[in-house]
Amino acid sequence: MAPTHVLRCCQRGLAWIPVIFISLVVCWSYYAYVVELCILTIRSIGEKIIYLVFFHLSFGMFVWSYVKTIFSKPANPSNEFCLPKAEKERYEKEEKPEFQQEILWRAATNLPLYTRTGTGAVRYCDRCQVIKPDRCHHCSACDMCVLKMDHHCPWVNNCVGFSNYKFFILFLAYSLVYCLFIAATVLQYFIKFWTNELEDTRAKFHVLFLFFVAAMFCISILSLFSYHLWLVGKNRSTIEAFRAPVFRTGSDKNGFSLGFRKNIVQVFGDQKKYWLLPVFTSQGDGMTFPTRLVNIDPEQAPMMQIHTSLFTSLPLSESQNRLLSNEKQANNVEDYLADDNIKSGEMPVL
Numbered sequence: 001m002a003p004t005h006v007l008r009c010c011q012r013g014l015a016w017i018p019v020i021f022i023s024l025v026v027c028w029s030y031y032a033y034v035v036e037l038c039i040l041t042i043r044s045i046g047e048k049i050i051y052l053v054f055f056h057l058s059f060g061m062f063v064w065s066y067v068k069t070i071f072s073k074p075a076n077p078s079n080e081f082c083l084p085k086a087e088k089e090r091y092e093k094e095e096k097p098e099f100q101q102e103i104l105w106r107a108a109t110n111l112p113l114y115t116r117t118g119t120g121a122v123r124y125c126d127r128c129q130v131i132k133p134d135r136c137h138h139c140s141a142c143d144m145c146v147l148k149m150d151h152h153c154p155w156v157n158n159c160v161g162f163s164n165y166k167f168f169i170l171f172l173a174y175s176l177v178y179c180l181f182i183a184a185t186v187l188q189y190f191i192k193f194w195t196n197e198l199e200d201t202r203a204k205f206h207v208l209f210l211f212f213v214a215a216m217f218c219i220s221i222l223s224l225f226s227y228h229l230w231l232v233g234k235n236r237s238t239i240e241a242f243r244a245p246v247f248r249t250g251s252d253k254n255g256f257s258l259g260f261r262k263n264i265v266q267v268f269g270d271q272k273k274y275w276l277l278p279v280f281t282s283q284g285d286g287m288t289f290p291t292r293l294v295n296i297d298p299e300q301a302p303m304m305q306i307h308t309s310l311f312t313s314l315p316l317s318e319s320q321n322r323l324l325s326n327e328k329q330a331n332n333v334e335d336y337l338a339d340d341n342i343k344s345g346e347m348p349v350l
Contacts, residue, residue, distance in 0.1 A: 032209070036202070037207055041203045041207065054181060055181065061278075062175050064278050065174050066175070068167040073163065075161060077128075077133050081131045082130050083107050101122060112133075118246055127143070127145075133288070134287070134288065135148045142158075148165070149239060151237075162282065167280075187211065193208055232264060256292070258292055269282060
């Protein structure tokens, strides 16, 4: 037990190395730009002031969003998704997978679940011992189930998911702005040092290297930022982009897409004045999501209509606490499921 604990502590310590590296690069870039470029190299007072004002604006927003992305704790499933103690004991004692699934089906009957495994089973995490909400996945690095998990990012040493996905997008945006601003304003002095128009000083190394580093990071961040903007527009996570979620009608990569504008609102909220600020404004609770199911067959059409009315009747702006907060609507769906299962003699389907 002791060696395992020590190994785990070492892994947690090593996981901070990428964050420390980025922090050191940012600190050096601040010194190189403010001291070596603006104070020691640029002669024009007006140019210094303009550069320093816009530099500190971009620097401040970049650091703010980066810190929020790092230290925002990943959101986890609530207790309602845990098996009751008696059911949990039965599940652990049961050896046959089919009987374990029966236990999970009964426990999941009253839960707002619309996705399942590729084989049609209830999504259950044996490690966390919890029924996974829609879009929830287990992160092996964090050793927990994360709501609306996108990916685990080593550069922030955190899992990017429901609680900090907006912060992560803003971190990419402001880091891109930061690098673009540095590269654009340093370029003329880079050329002057390169062509020996300015005398060789200690600032020469900092200015030349600053331009190369800013340009390099700018190219890499631009591709990642563009990809995540595309994901936001489609209302997909990185995991869902590679493996489409499975619904009752089968896998559907567009199952959670509500249209471009509503997809943006899902992540950034319905108050545009907060979109550019790293404060949490994402809609919902991370455990239930409105869906747009496609490829509906005639036999499933009535069920899909009731499922759709659940979410279309509730405006997105009212979903800050729970997207499925209307108890009456939930009971109507449960009654329909019960009647439908009695008539068909089938097991309840999520």
